[in-house]
Amino acid sequence: MPVSxxxxxxxxxxxxxxxxxxxxxxxxxxxxxxxxxxxxxxxxEERLNKLNNEQAKGAWVGSNFITDDTEAIASFFAERYLTxxxxxxxxxxxxxxxxxxxxxxxxxxxxxQTLVFADAKEREQYAQLQAAMNGAYGKAxxxxxxxxxxxxxxxxxGEMEKVLANSRDEAKLKEMWTGWHAQSPAYxxxxxxxxxxxxxxxxxxxxxxTGAMWRAQYDMxxxxxxxxxxxxxxxxxxxxxxxxxxxxxxxxQTYGPDVVxxxxxxxxxxxxxxxxxxxxxxxxxxxxxxxxxSFDLSKVLEERKTDAKQMTQYAERFYTSLGMQKLPxxxxxxxxxxxxxxxxxxxxxxxxxxxxxxDVRIKMCITPxxxxxxxxxxxxxxxxxxxGYTKQPYLFRNGANDGFHxxxxxxxxxxxxxxxxxxxxxxxxxxxxxxxxxxxxxxxxSKVAILPFAYSVDKxxxxxxxxxxxxxxxxxxxxxxxxxxxGMKRPVAADANGAGFDAGAKYHVAADVPYARYFLADxxxxxxxxxxxxxxxxxxxxxxxxxxxxxxxxxxLQQMLAMGTSKPWPEELKAISGEDKIxxxxxxxxxxxxxxxxxxxxxxxxxAEKK
Ligand code: X8Z
Ligand code: ZN
Numbered sequence: 226m227p228v229s230x231x232x233x234x235x236x237x238x239x240x241x242x243x244x245x246x247x248x249x250x251x252x253x254x255x256x257x258x259x260x261x262x263x264x265x266x267x268x269x270e271e272r273l274n275k276l277n278n279e280q281a282k283g284a285w286v287g288s289n290f291i292t293d294d295t296e297a298i299a300s301f302f303a304e305r306y307l308t309x310x311x312x313x314x315x316x317x318x319x320x321x322x323x324x325x326x327x328x329x330x331x332x333x334x335x336x337x338q339t340l341v342f343a344d345a346k347e348r349e350q351y352a353q354l355q356a357a358m359n360g361a362y363g364k365a366x367x368x369x370x371x372x373x374x375x376x377x378x379x380x381x382x383g384e385m386e387k388v389l390a391n392s393r394d395e396a397k398l399k400e401m402w403t404g405w406h407a408q409s410p411a412y413x414x415x416x417x418x419x420x421x422x423x424x425x426x427x428x429x430x431x432x433x434x435t436g437a438m439w440r441a442q443y444d445m446x447x448x449x450x451x452x453x454x455x456x457x458x459x460x461x462x463x464x465x466x467x468x469x470x471x472x473x474x475x476x477x478q479t480y481g482p483d484v485v486x487x488x489x490x491x492x493x494x495x496x497x498x499x500x501x502x503x504x505x506x507x508x509x510x511x512x513x514x515x516x517x518x519s520f521d522l523s524k525v526l527e528e529r530k531t532d533a534k535q536m537t538q539y540a541e542r543f544y545t546s547l548g549m550q551k552l553p554x555x556x557x558x559x560x561x562x563x564x565x566x567x568x569x570x571x572x573x574x575x576x577x578x579x580x581x582x583x584d585v586r587i588k589m590c591i592t593p594x595x596x597x598x599x600x601x602x603x604x605x606x607x608x609x610x611x612x613g614y615t616k617q618p619y620l621f622r623n624g625a626n627d628g629f630h631x632x633x634x635x636x637x638x639x640x641x642x643x644x645x646x647x648x649x650x651x652x653x654x655x656x657x658x659x660x661x662x663x664x665x666x667x668x669x670x671s672k673v674a675i676l677p678f679a680y681s682v683d684k685x686x687x688x689x690x691x692x693x694x695x696x697x698x699x700x701x702x703x704x705x706x707x708x709x710x711x712g713m714k715r716p717v718a719a720d721a722n723g724a725g726f727d728a729g730a731k732y733h734v735a736a737d738v739p740y741a742r743y744f745l746a747d748x749x750x751x752x753x754x755x756x757x758x759x760x761x762x763x764x765x766x767x768x769x770x771x772x773x774x775x776x777x778x779x780x781x782l783q784q785m786l787a788m789g790t791s792k793p794w795p796e797e798l799k800a801i802s803g804e805d806k807i808x809x810x811x812x813x814x815x816x817x818x819x820x821x822x823x824x825x826x827x828x829x830x831x832x833a834e835k836k
Contacts, residue, residue, distance in 0.1 A: 340426030363571035367404035402494035409729030436690035490714035517663030518656035526593035547779025564590035576607030606634020613786025628745025677710035679744035697723035751811035
């Protein structure tokens, strides 16, 4: 959650906050000393820690019990935090240029990566808008009309996602897709006001705009970061293209050539997911004709009526097998693991540190599916990161960068292999090696499919924040990027008046959580996985490696978690993997056998089409 401008709950964005009252804007003339700088940091960390804990409680109730009152509570505490963080950022400027010990210099730099509002009214408005959009997303529902025109039962997002996952009725899919995307225009006006305010705050702190401030959080200049993202995308694009081509052929067989064209973008409602970011639900359509295992984890979990707590315990057991602590009692008492029947909550999964000790929680509407089985491992990755860096000072209690925070749980989930599932009694008999392609394909449907989505969400936002994309062009730009990177198009024509807000139908846009983190995490997790498997002494193919129960791999991981963001991320990456660059090579290695297979399949399909 907001893994950068504190709360750090893996999702509440607060990525970019802050504020300052005008009284602190004038810097005193006297040259400061190192001792003063150290005292300033100690006082500031104590103050921000306290306010951040309060802010986290406010945000927690705001997301767990969505009402007008909790929205006001959440924004009240967010604003107090913003005020203090802004004051600290401005005050820190006084020490710029002073030679400080490395850790203190890093803290000063981190303090200044934040929004600063000179005007208290604007700060208040900013916090209110953020809480309001978070609530609006959590409450949104699609209410179809009955055939006779009367109001039908309203559908929350989770129900609509289920239809998209399981139905092959094209009209029904289109209805779900358009039904959900009709909700976000309601908060488009709020979003545009919010963007303008946020930019003002970024400019106060010397950033060109909020997007530039986001890109400045990776221990390199913002322009260098944009270039890194593009370099990584070009590296993995051929693999995405191969998967997209294969998927097109299979979708054509299912929905026919009138719905799925032979060339050009594919309608976005056919991928089994509201945002077409993960195509796992298409696996039954896409699986290899021969050799694929018939094992279905969702079926096993459902048949055994695995409840939300048990799902979480499977994940906990993985982490404890690596030598990590058991989850604290309060985790079980205070987390939200199932969707409440009687109130609105933000169901999008998130992990939260509520204080600097061990009040950690998750909020997730868990169902017994393979997808949620993976997601719960993802969430506990955040939780064990929080628990791992508790001993760091306030400003270092964060991921090495936000991609690291997102990658930990995914790294662990890569170890959910058939042999692991067998060990924990979820699979009777491991499939033989012939089933590898099926297993790799299933994994690629989330790990490869998400790449252009994760890249283009923030490409869109960078242009929105820079002012290049104006509100009337939000949808135009969103779909231009979707087409260019993902090879997809809107299932029906966009609103002709430019009133649409399809980007806002994605949680991270409505809640303003940066998204490049997931793109980085997608590469990093394969680098981490390869490094941990090596540490465990494993030498076989990476997709069959599971580090379950391996204390050596666990210790290596724990070492990195404990560092928090105390060092620039390349140093932390080097410590765990020997590499100092984020790189798509590990991901490409992992999927190499699949790439060969996809190329062969695609060549055969192309030849058949020509006939
Ligand atoms: O938002 C998440 C996590 C919480 S940080 C469930 N993810 C992204 C998404 O759902 O869009 C994980 C994968 C990408
Ligand atoms: Zn996450």
